[in-house]
Structures are given as structure tokens and as C-alpha cells.
Amino acid sequence: MNRLLIQPVANTEAERNRNKTLHKDVPFSESPFRSKLADGELAALERLHPDGRARFWGTRPFLDKAMRQVELGDVALFAWDKHIRAIGEVGVSFRNQAFADELWKEPGDADSFVNVYSLITLDEEVEIPYQDLADVSDGRLSGPFQSGRVVRDEVLVRQVLEGLGRRAAEVAEAGDKYVESRLEQGLVVELENFLTSEVTYGRTARDVTVHRAESLLMTEYVKAHSDLEFRRLRSAAGISDMYVLRPEGAEIIEAKGGFTRERVRQAVAQLLHYAPHRPKDVEVVRLTALFPARPDNDGVKFLHDLGIDCVYRSVPGRFERLEAPAARRTHMKPVWNDNVPE
Known part of the structure; x- marks a missing residue:
């Protein structure tokens, strides 16, 4: 299950802090930040943010208990001026007052932040009125928001994230562009760099996914199948x-x-686009859509009708495969390989 963080960023101090760490990257691997991080915290940050820079936010001690449950892939909604104005996905979450003070505390501040989390992605272009959030949550989340909150009700989280709809795809796209830009620059993007164990990312939802989620999910899948060699497929259709x-x-x-129907349709479209553009010496014998949780029965049937296997994360580190009928796969292979007789 994933959590939803409601983060008011409305008063003078919050506005000051968001300009420090929410609207620009923090070079956490450099002085003076690096010395405030424990070895494990630094290693975890470097796995998810290999360039040594990240966006950060945090909470005060009253949320200690709730923040201990926050993990990779949880979604943060940043609220000010009567709107949700940024949506991010949690990367590394930890409690470190010294690091938090280095990020945010200034003389005259009455209190300290103690819980810190990095953001894998952040969409700063959103403008969702509080009323929209109230509507999709059946009134359970309505502004103005005066203090931070961690929502742990799985049904409510899913309802909100699905209700916010299109925003998820927009943030996910930003994460995809980051990976592609690194590849285009000739940098090695190893799948192993993108994980902890989230991903509860059964994450539910859709999503306001914020997106690096796909990379994180892939990495967990890779770790669960250490006997296989995974590669990226470059083709005229893009990078699979x-x-x-x-x-x-x-x-x-x-x-x-x-794992909503929209996500299933996206996976189908991309797989059917990638497959015929494979390298000519590679024959495609199986297409697989990987999800953080099981799609509904209609989604699974849609995949199977096209000969595509459905794999989903059942528990951390474990995945279940729902194989498409062999006859469907055999029927579709000529299509995947662009080998249909004319």
C-alpha cells in the first residue's frame, strides 16, 4: 500500500524553504550537506539520484510516527494559494535533524524539521483547486490545509490518485524524459541504480505517479530475477x-x-510499437506488461487477447505472472516481428 502526503507550503517560512529545496536541486553529495548524512542515508540517496543532486522536503516531529511508514513511491501533494501546486514522488525517506537543519533552519526559527525525504520526480506545473481534491476524496480531504498529514487509507489514496487523473501521466513522462536524456548523453543508466524495495508502488494507484516509478519497479523486478540478463532495447520506436x-x-x-485500465492500454500500445522495431537479429517470442499490482480482470483479458503476459508485484520482491494463452501468443508473434504474409 502507498501513502499520500498532504504538505501545506503556505506560510512565510514554508515559502522560503520551498525556494531552497523544492524548486531547485540540492547538491547533497557536496559540502556542507554530505557531512550531515549517515553512510546508509548517503548510499540510498546516491542509488536513486546518481548525479548527487535532488529535491527535498520534510516534516516536523509531530509526524514522526507516520513518517516512519513513508517509503519509496509514496505521493506528496504540495498545497498553497488554495491549490495543489506541485506533485512529487517520494524517493529516500529518513529522520535526520542535522541534515534537515542544514537544508532549512535559519536564525530565529522556533522549531526544526527532523524528517526528510527526497523527491524522485516533481511536477511543478499543476494547479488543482482544493475543491477538486475534495470532490475526488468525497470530502475527506478538503482545504485549507494547516498542517502536514500522511493518509494511509488504501482505498482513499487510490481514489484520490485515480481521481486526479491526467496529472499522473504528466509526471511519469517527466521521469521518462530524465532517463532518456541521460541515455542520450551517453551516460550509463543501470537498472540496478533505481531501487530500494518499494514499490508498493503497488503504489496503487496510478499514479500520481509520478514516475520514476516504472524504473523503480523494473529494478525490483531485476533483483527478483538475478539469473537473467536484462537489457534496454533501442529502436526507431524509442527505448523500451x-x-x-x-x-x-x-x-x-x-x-x-x-495498474488502471489507462496504464494497461499504455503498456499495450508501447509493446506493440516496440516489438516490430526490434533489431533484425532479435526475434520477439514474448511480450510482458509489468505492473505494481494486479490490474482488474478486464485489463488482464485485454492483455491476454493480444498474447501479452501480465506480471504484477504481489509482495515486495515477488512477482506473479499471468501467462497469455499459448495459442494467442503464437497467433500474435508474426505481428510482433513484422512478419505477416501480405
Whole structure:
């Protein structure tokens, strides 16, 4: 299950702090920040933010208990001026007052932040009125928001994230562009760099996914299948999430950060686009859509009708595969390989 963080950023101090760490990257691997991080905290940050820079936010001690449950893939809604004005996805979450003070505290501040989290992605272009949030939550989340809150009700979180709809895809796209930009610069983006164990990212929802979620989910999947060699597939259609070479041919895998019908349709579209553009020496024998939780029955049937396997995260580090009928796969292979007789 994922959590939803409501983060008011409305008073003078909060506005000052968001300009320090929410609207610009913090070079956490450099002085004076690095010395305030424990070795494990630094290592975790460097796994998710290999360039040594990240956006950060935090909470005060009254949220200690709730923040201990916050983890990778949880979604933060940043609220000010009567709107949700930024949506982010939690990366590394930890309690470290010294680091928090280095980030935010100034002379005259009456209180300290103690809980800190990095953001894997942040969409700063949103403008969602409080009323919209109230509507999608059936009135359970309505502004003005005076203090931070961690929502742990799985049904409510899913309802809100799905209700916010299109925003999720926008943030996910930003994460995808980050990965692609690093590849285009010739930098190595190893799948192993993008994980902890989230991903409860059964994360539910869709999503306001904020997106690096797909990379995080992929990485957990890679770690759960250490006997296989995973690669990225470059083609005229773009860069696929992963493919695996097996003796009988290639399996192309597309990971999605949510598991709604829209996400299923996105996975299908991308798989069917990637497959015919594979390298000519690679025969595609299996297409697989990877999700953080099980799509509904209609979603699974849609995949299976096209010969596509459905794999989903059942518990941390474990994945279940719902195989498409063999006859469907056989029927679709000529399509995947652009080998249909004319």
C-alpha cells in the first residue's frame, strides 16, 4: 500500500524553504550537506539520484510516527494559494535533524524539521483547486490545509490518485524524459541504480505517479530475477523498458507505474510499437506488461487477447505472472516481428 502526503507550503517560512529545496536541486553529495548524512542515508540517496543532486522536503516531529511508514513511491501533494501546486514522488525517506537543519533552519526559527525525504520526480506545473481534491476524496480531504498529514487509507489514496487523473501521466513522462536524456548523453543508466524495495508502488494507484516509478519497479523486478540478463532495447520506436534474451528469443517488458485500465492500454500500445522495431537479429517470442499490482480482470483479458503476459508485484520482491494463452501468443508473434504474409 502507498501513502499520500498532504504538505501545506503556505506560510512565510514554508515559502522560503520551498525556494531552497523544492524548486531547485540540492547538491547533497557536496559540502556542507554530505557531512550531515549517515553512510546508509548517503548510499540510498546516491542509488536513486546518481548525479548527487535532488529535491527535498520534510516534516516536523509531530509526524514522526507516520513518517516512519513513508517509503519509496509514496505521493506528496504540495498545497498553497488554495491549490495543489506541485506533485512529487517520494524517493529516500529518513529522520535526520542535522541534515534537515542544514537544508532549512535559519536564525530565529522556533522549531526544526527532523524528517526528510527526497523527491524522485516533481511536477511543478499543476494547479488543482482544493475543491477538486475534495470532490475526488468525497470530502475527506478538503482545504485549507494547516498542517502536514500522511493518509494511509488504501482505498482513499487510490481514489484520490485515480481521481486526479491526467496529472499522473504528466509526471511519469517527466521521469521518462530524465532517463532518456541521460541515455542520450551517453551516460550509463543501470537498472540496478533505481531501487530500494518499494514499490508498493503497488503504489496503487496510478499514479500520481509520478514516475520514476516504472524504473523503480523494473529494478525490483531485476533483483527478483538475478539469473537473467536484462537489457534496454533501442529502436526507431524509442527505448523500451527492458528485454531479456532467452534461448528461444527475446521477451520485451514494459513497466508501468500504475495498474488502471489507462496504464494497461499504455503498456499495450508501447509493446506493440516496440516489438516490430526490434533489431533484425532479435526475434520477439514474448511480450510482458509489468505492473505494481494486479490490474482488474478486464485489463488482464485485454492483455491476454493480444498474447501479452501480465506480471504484477504481489509482495515486495515477488512477482506473479499471468501467462497469455499459448495459442494467442503464437497467433500474435508474426505481428510482433513484422512478419505477416501480405
